[in-house]
Amino acid sequence: MNWLTDFPTLGREDLRDFRMAIDRGFKDFTRSYGDNIESFFDPLLYFLIWLEKLLLATPWPVFILAVCGLAWIASRSKSIVIGSAVSFFLIGFLGMWEDTMSTVSIIMVCTIVCIGLGLPIGILMSRSDRTQAVITPVLDVMQTIPSFVYLIPVVMLLGIGKVPGLISVVIYAIPPMIRLTNLGIRLVDREVLEAADAFGASAWQKLIGVQIPLALPNIFAGVNQTIMMSLAMVVIASMIGVTGLGQPVLRAISNQYLAMGLLNGLALVALAIIFDRISQSYGKRLQSHRTGGHDE
């Protein structure tokens, strides 16, 4: 009764051939299309490099002031503004300014790409249950597959560098953006939508005038999650050549530099908290009309 105890497996040889066939296929694909794909991403690379140079060329007081200004506009909270200023000052004081600027620039580009792709995909997903049924498992895979696994094809295709790093960060960070856009639009009050219909709104007028504005708090939660996840992924992406705070962390791991690892890690935490508070309080302020005082 061998078939009960021995699991039926593909033969060792067959399995090897199977794996090699996939690898060969992907390598061929890379050889024939790798260059084209790389040049396709060139504009993204130029934008990333330009942004990084811009941030590095900006005098530090100007940068800190700009961050404080942004924090104030978004949150109207003194403690967030002061916290941001102090954190950035400490980061610079402890010699991590340049790495931090690289990280900030890649996070910004990632966030822009994630919003640019995630918003339309989320909208498409909200419009039909069938699209949702197709996209949801893809998002599940993107969120659960170990990030190292998809680094492999990305590196095979594009080599080591900023763009493959950026792509892997986007793959990791985009699902919440898509999911929450979809959710937000689906949660919009049916009665309000019916009213829009009754006044003769077209699909586009409903989307722009009703669905997106009412989904905005959820969409913003998605942006917030996307930023948080790209910060988490930046360290892993540094393995394939993304500069920034991730690289010293990687060096610290291989050389057992406790302090170095800790400081850079904490700088990432500080960035995360600042981005989180700013984007969250902005999301909350968007909803201020919901809690307006009831004066009868």
Next chain:
Amino acid sequence: MSNAKIEIRHLYKIFGPDPVAMMEKVREGVGKDQMIEEFGHVLGLSDINLKIPEKGIQVVMGLSGSGKSTLIRHINRLIEPTTGDVLVEGENVLEMNEQALRNFRRHRASMVFQKFALLPHRTVMENTVYGLEIQGLAEKEARKQAAHWIDRVGLSGYEENYPQQLSGGMQQRVGLARALATDADILLMDEAFSALDPLIRADMQNILLDLQQELHKTIVFITHDLEEALRIGDQIAILRDGEVVQQGTPQQIILKPKDDYIADFTKDINRGRVIQLKTIMSPVNDLLGPELSGEMMVEDAAQVVTESPSSQARVIDDSGRVIGAVNITNLIRAMARPDIETRLEEL
């Protein structure tokens, strides 16, 4: 008021997976209960025929589940019927293509909702211009028109408030202003005042009646409240289980309920506020007394007649001609007794 602005013909709506197949069953005479039990389909509306007069207020009254909200949504086709016709000025709404339907909704029929359905992220002003914005009107002109309607519903000074900052009654005024602003001549009101408390509701009814005196829109008003129906309706259709049980003027409904169901409904109604003098007056004799309009309500007349020394009054028509007479006994009987058969034949 004689022309039918909106005409609904043989309208059926069946909810369920295969309504078209079920239509056959309905034609074979399958009733609502059998439809649910045997076939799992809900017969929402069954053979509705309704002529809605131009420039009048048509009330559709029914309890919850009677299909009244479904019916009103067929007029601007928010719900597609299973079969039937909805004609507006002779044009079949159900045959309009997408663009024509959008234009119909933008320019010819606007709607007020039970739960207001305002846009929570927009101010009173921004909500009121919504329909005009959809029409594609320039912002400045739209705001100017909207400001006029905000003023007409008594919300001046609240333009920059958000709906959540307003009371229910005020929110529904915004809903009304939004609907009036598009200048559509059909106004669909789906239980528009049902969510408001009684005092505010009476207030809103007055606003609506005042506006109607001037605007002469064709209003379709849905309600579950008979008092409200009698108060504002020129015509009333009573809906029950998806069928029209009775149609008529408020007086006809009150004085000649078609069946026990309606009689039961109307028994607690204050007749004095519905019945007009011309319905109950007796033939002219040489009486003296104050002259009262034939359209005056019995209750109001009772007050005048009680104070007049002769305890009677003459009834006149619009041109001032004496057409009949009432005395205090007539009036009291009209308020007390449901069966005033003689005069009714003429209605």
